[in-house]
Amino acid sequence: MNAVQKIHNETIKSDIPPFGIGDSLKVDVLIIEGGKERIQSFTGTVIARNGEGVSESVTLRRVAFGQGVERVLPLNSPRVKALEVIRRGKVRRSKLYYLRDQQGKAARIKELR
Numbered sequence: 001m002n003a004v005q006k007i008h009n010e011t012i013k014s015d016i017p018p019f020g021i022g023d024s025l026k027v028d029v030l031i032i033e034g035g036k037e038r039i040q041s042f043t044g045t046v047i048a049r050n051g052e053g054v055s056e057s058v059t060l061r062r063v064a065f066g067q068g069v070e071r072v073l074p075l076n077s078p079r080v081k082a083l084e085v086i087r088r089g090k091v092r093r094s095k096l097y098y099l100r101d102q103q104g105k106a107a108r109i110k111e112l113r
């Protein structure tokens with residue numbers, strides 16, 4: 001096994017639940033402010049999933065106080081402590097960038113039953 005493959009196997013997480021585009025996720029992220037550490041939750045809809053393996057990242061979007069907030073999180077980062085699927089979404093696209101232009105009821109995604 002070469003060095004790259006060895007590092008890949010050491011850093012990849014095995015506790016990531018299966019999720020897809022359109023799902024609502026709750027991600028606990030470690031925030032370091034000064035000398036203190038705390039865990040902050042970010043709940044949003046998955047609008048994109050990029051990369052594979054160690055370099056895989058996910059883009060989450062939510063609307064907070066009337067403003068759209070997007071966050072790109074690397075899934076295998078040591079700062080990402082927990083990942084939980086809140087609800088499954090029924091979508092027919094792999095990237096949901098069109099949600100950036102939608103507001104209110106138009107921005108809803110049907111739940112997969």
